[in-house]
Amino acid sequence: MGAASLRIGLIYAITGVMLLPIVWMVGTSLKPPLEYVSTTVDLIPDAPTLAHYRALWADDILGKVLNSLIVATGATLIALAAGFPAAYALARLRLPRRLDGVFLIFVLVVKLSPPLVLAIPLYQVLRTIGLLDTLPGLILVYQVYCLPFAIWMLLGFVRDVPIAYEDAARIEGAGLARRLATIVLPLITPGLVATAVFLMILCWNEFAYALLFIQTPSKFTLPTYIATLITEDETFWGQLTAIGFLASLPILALVGIVQRGLTRGFAGGLK
Amino acid sequence: MRHVIGWLLLTPAAILLIAFTYWPIGATVADSLFSRGNPIRPSRFIGLENYALMADDPIFWQVLWNNALFALGTIPASITLALLMALMVNRALPGRALARMAFFTPTILPMIAVANIWLFFYTPDIGLIDQIAGLVGLPGHNWLGDPDTVLGAIIVMTVWKEAGFFMIFYLAALQTIPPELWEAARLEGAARWTYFRRILFPLLMPTTLFVLINAILNSFKLVDHLFILTKGGPDNASNLLLYYIFETAFSFFDTTYAATLTVVLLALLAVLSLVQYGVLDKRIHYR
Numbered sequence: 001m002g003a004a005s006l007r008i009g010l011i012y013a014i015t016g017v018m019l020l021p022i023v024w025m026v027g028t029s030l031k032p033p034l035e036y037v038s039t040t041v042d043l044i045p046d047a048p049t050l051a052h053y054r055a056l057w058a059d060d061i062l063g064k065v066l067n068s069l070i071v072a073t074g075a076t077l078i079a080l081a082a083g084f085p086a087a088y089a090l091a092r093l094r095l096p097r098r099l100d101g102v103f104l105i106f107v108l109v110v111k112l113s114p115p116l117v118l119a120i121p122l123y124q125v126l127r128t129i130g131l132l133d134t135l136p137g138l139i140l141v142y143q144v145y146c147l148p149f150a151i152w153m154l155l156g157f158v159r160d161v162p163i164a165y166e167d168a169a170r171i172e173g174a175g176l177a178r179r180l181a182t183i184v185l186p187l188i189t190p191g192l193v194a195t196a197v198f199l200m201i202l203c204w205n206e207f208a209y210a211l212l213f214i215q216t217p218s219k220f221t222l223p224t225y226i227a228t229l230i231t232e233d234e235t236f237w238g239q240l241t242a243i244g245f246l247a248s249l250p251i252l253a254l255v256g257i258v259q260r261g262l263t264r265g266f267a268g269g270l271k
Numbered sequence: 272m273r274h275v276i277g278w279l280l281l282t283p284a285a286i287l288l289i290a291f292t293y294w295p296i297g298a299t300v301a302d303s304l305f306s307r308g309n310p311i312r313p314s315r316f317i318g319l320e321n322y323a324l325m326a327d328d329p330i331f332w333q334v335l336w337n338n339a340l341f342a343l344g345t346i347p348a349s350i351t352l353a354l355l356m357a358l359m360v361n362r363a364l365p366g367r368a369l370a371r372m373a374f375f376t377p378t379i380l381p382m383i384a385v386a387n388i389w390l391f392f393y394t395p396d397i398g399l400i401d402q403i404a405g406l407v408g409l410p411g412h413n414w415l416g417d418p419d420t421v422l423g424a425i426i427v428m429t430v431w432k433e434a435g436f437f438m439i440f441y442l443a444a445l446q447t448i449p450p451e452l453w454e455a456a457r458l459e460g461a462a463r464w465t466y467f468r469r470i471l472f473p474l475l476m477p478t479t480l481f482v483l484i485n486a487i488l489n490s491f492k493l494v495d496h497l498f499i500l501t502k503g504g505p506d507n508a509s510n511l512l513l514y515y516i517f518e519t520a521f522s523f524f525d526t527t528y529a530a531t532l533t534v535v536l537l538a539l540l541a542v543l544s545l546v547q548y549g550v551l552d553k554r555i556h557y558r
Contacts, residue, residue, distance in 0.1 A: 003463075007359065008364060008365075011360070011370050012366075012370075014352075014355075014356060014359070014373075014374070015366075015369065015370045015373040015374070017431075018374055018377055018431070018435070019373045019376070021377070021385065021389065021392070021431070022376060022377075022380075022388075024388065024392075024399060025384075028391070036397075037397050038397060038402075041399065041406065078287075081283070082283035082284045082287055083284060085279075085280035085284070086280060086281050086283070086284035088280060089276075089277045089280035089281050093274075093276065093277035093280070094277075095274060095277050095278070096274060100277070103281060103285075106288070106293075109541060109544050110292050113492075113537060113544075114491060114492035114494075114513055114536075114540075116494065116513055116516070116517060117299070117513065117516060117533045117536060118291075118292065118296065118299070119521070120299065120302070120520050120526050120530065120533075121294070121295035121296075121298040121299055121302075124298070125290065125291065125294070125295065140287075140291060141291055143287045143288075143291050144291050144292055147284060147287055147288060148288075176276060201379055204381065205379075205380075205382060205383070207381075207382065207495045207498065208494075208495060208498075208517070211498070222381070223381055223382075223383040223384075226381075226383045226384060227383060227498065227499065230387070230390075230499065235390075237391055240387045241388065243384075244383075244384035244387055244388060245384075247381050247383075247384050248381065248384055251379050251380060251381070252376065252379075252380075255372075255375070255376075255379055256372070
């Protein structure tokens, strides 16, 4: 007994507190309604049921998962496609009058602003280009979140690529496209993956824009669909926790796979 | 030639940024100078009148005050917890991978999903908080319905959600600190606490500053949970500036006043961002 066991006890206590809501969410999603409306603590269901999951299935949950997936993938790909060249230019090429620095500051300022503040004018932009209430429209407005983030993260990874490699290739006569394809892209692949994972999570979880710019229920993404399950007269706790768990599952899996890359990504972005 | 290539590489990003960020920001600033239009009286230029209106709006001051309380309640707690968690999982121990994952998990889950869990936690009588209170014989309480407890309830949830995010930055920083430092300090007879206070904490200062500014910005950016938990109520007791902007624009349809509030919020964040940029800059020199 001593400082060491005290420390370990504290770690497990915090682990418990951090995990409790998640364990509780899974437990509740498997409980019949009579069981979860209780005044005593009980994490494990006595009579587990899949009824809430079946109800979600009947309510076309698959369609919402698909919508979320389309939006997250589309927004991530666009952000990477536009963000990588920008990050490369900012890391490697000097523009006159330090305009590259100005550009970077502009990117960082956007990254630090809450996207919701742009909702009103974005609504008008989407209406003008006829993409209001469409998934492609949502993919485009998600660039407000995704693009600055992609540039910021990729910048760190590109800077980590030793410039000597590229100089050597240039002397050998390799053009920019060739250098990008054979040197830079292969070397920052882990960074690209970490960035992609982060962007996917960002879009998968996004709520405010999806709420404002999508009105047709069949086009709802998961978070907006979850919000519709809370109504004035009845809250479907079983279904809410079931869908909360389903929405969390892919993220937990993704992060489990690339945990190391994410830590490195943040460290890289910080530099 | 190199400039041309540079511009070409920046063009796709620049187009997206201008169309979906800078043009909208410009439109917002312009909107804030106009009166609210209606079918009979179209919107007209009124200069800074909206800003004068804002200065007389008691709800504006209330949400700003709430935001300050929210920041004070969440920031020191999240940062302390984040640092504590990072220090804990930075050393070998049984189950470290699980602990690290557990600390990080709340921060990556969809806010809407976890807000629902906490909504149920805070539900009177059948929620987990009241169930636990019941174990020790305390009566049930409507945590989110009581103006005195609602902001506190939201602060607790926010600390749970964001501490893991800040922990990542501390972990990354701790990994750059050589273990020999502790060895040397121990040889000199320093206790762990002294080592932390005199060596580790000062070395982590740049990270703490970075996290601090991010936490301040976050306290203005996080509002998704309000949609689920309280909608700013009861009686604006949990309303925050960004949520008030949303309400003004999309519930009261007063887009020009919402634009005014937005400009104020953006100005506030811009100042904070510039401070952060300065801190980042210093951090690079520090290395």
